[in-house]
Amino acid sequence: MQDRVIIVGGGISGTATAYELARNGVNVTLLERGELASMASGWTLAGVRQSGRHPSELPLAAAAVARWPNLAAELEADTEYRQQGNLRLALSESDVPIIRGVVDASATAGIPIEYLDSIDDVHAIAPALTDQIFGASYCPSDGHANPSKTVLAFAAAATRHGAVIRTGVDVTAIATASGKVTGVETTEGPLAADVVIVAAGIYTPRLLGTLGLNLPLDIRHVPAVQSVPLPPMLAPVIGVASGMFAGRQQVDGRLRLTLNGTAWNGGEWHDQYSVQPTLEQVRDTIEFAVGILPAVRDLRVAQVWGGLLDLTPDALPVIERSPDVDGLIIAAGFSGHGFCLGPITGQILADLAVVGSTELPIEPFQLTRFANQTAPSESLTLHG
Numbered sequence: 001m002q003d004r005v006i007i008v009g010g011g012i013s014g015t016a017t018a019y020e021l022a023r024n025g026v027n028v029t030l031l032e033r034g035e036l037a038s039m040a041s042g043w044t045l046a047g048v049r050q051s052g053r054h055p056s057e058l059p060l061a062a063a064a065v066a067r068w069p070n071l072a073a074e075l076e077a078d079t080e081y082r083q084q085g086n087l088r089l090a091l092s093e094s095d096v097p098i099i100r101g102v103v104d105a106s107a108t109a110g111i112p113i114e115y116l117d118s119i120d121d122v123h124a125i126a127p128a129l130t131d132q133i134f135g136a137s138y139c140p141s142d143g144h145a146n147p148s149k150t151v152l153a154f155a156a157a158a159t160r161h162g163a164v165i166r167t168g169v170d171v172t173a174i175a176t177a178s179g180k181v182t183g184v185e186t187t188e189g190p191l192a193a194d195v196v197i198v199a200a201g202i203y204t205p206r207l208l209g210t211l212g213l214n215l216p217l218d219i220r221h222v223p224a225v226q227s228v229p230l231p232p233m234l235a236p237v238i239g240v241a242s243g244m245f246a247g248r249q250q251v252d253g254r255l256r257l258t259l260n261g262t263a264w265n266g267g268e269w270h271d272q273y274s275v276q277p278t279l280e281q282v283r284d285t286i287e288f289a290v291g292i293l294p295a296v297r298d299l300r301v302a303q304v305w306g307g308l309l310d311l312t313p314d315a316l317p318v319i320e321r322s323p324d325v326d327g328l329i330i331a332a333g334f335s336g337h338g339f340c341l342g343p344i345t346g347q348i349l350a351d352l353a354v355v356g357s358t359e360l361p362i363e364p365f366q367l368t369r370f371a372n373q374t375a376p377s378e379s380l381t382l383h384g
């Protein structure tokens, strides 16, 4: 009999996987406790970048960046993907070596990236930026997309190919017998499966814990500020050497601005109020943005929200078919840069479910590297 696959989580990782499995004729059901894209895949800045990636992630990011330009046609829905580059700014002399390091590391890995040391070169790409910039990296093949539209596009394509997608269903435990996955327990009752894929973002450790598996996550709370629609003023995604800030202008003209995260102290579960940013976080985000984009001073704010980031001890994800529990597949801990990878994460997880292996190099992403680790050791350096 054909394997039945259950995916836990309706973000970009889960919906992309549902699409890949369904189009290959696999019997797949995706369960989402809230709405699709209601967590990181909705909160995200949605930068799509290879530049500044850890070498272990680069093959995945490169494969993703190769796929993004054709994704809308493939999914038959607009993702608002724009390949308009990524500018990472040195805002002081001491930032310059950091940016040069990003350029050297990315160039060595074969990514088209250049170092801009004149403000004229920076302004040629982003004229609205302050002239208090000491240098920048520029990777023209990076870009950005609309996160909710992308997730809904994957989900709709998955459904067209026969996937079942259920929202409002909370998976409370993964069921096993004799070391093998047998299904899931949910708020709507038990469901049987031969393979369970956990792509549940920050709540992944909770589910793995029911199996005695340890995924240490440091949850960071990140503010986001969105302006009303504006005339075009910023084509690339912008970030800064310290990783403190990232921003972009959406296709609809709204600026989407995010600041570095602070420790999440909102309890075991988030809700619509606890996840909101504080006034201080909103103020700091706007102040930082004004320093880089002086025109932001006169902008009108349309929305603010908070997002929760799943930071692992080495700021790299876990992507594996579990060696401990037969039929269990894990994809979590993307540490603030898993949106770009989504289309490739889907491909990898589908391969792990169907053939048990993948051609992409995922050895660095095994859960066992965190055995016995409780305290996070890596600070979040880059998002966007």
Ligand SMILES: Cc1cc2nc3c(=O)[nH]c(=O)nc-3n(C[C@H](O)[C@H](O)[C@H](O)COP(=O)(O)OP(=O)(O)OC[C@H]3O[C@@H](n4cnc5c(N)ncnc54)[C@H](O)[C@@H]3O)c2cc1C
Pocket (backbone or CB within 6 Å): 008, 009, 010, 011, 012, 013, 014, 031, 032, 033, 034, 035, 036, 037, 038, 039, 040, 041, 042, 043, 044, 045, 046, 047, 048, 049, 169, 170, 171, 172, 199, 200, 201, 202, 203, 204, 207, 222, 223, 224, 258, 307, 308, 309, 331, 332, 334, 335, 336, 337, 338, 339, 340, 341, 383, 384
């Ligand atoms: C503010 C911010 C900015 C970011 N910027 C970028 C960026 O510029 N570029 C980039 O590449 N990445 C970025 N990221 C990271 C990126 O958004 C995430 O890595 C990515 O969206 C993770 O997708 P996911 O599908 O794995 O997880 P999620 O999108 O978090 O989806 C997990 C889903 O699982 C569901 N779920 C959880 N538990 C259960 C359960 N028990 N039962 C059923 N459903 C469950 C949740 O409701 C959720 O919808 C950013 C993140 C944030 C928060």
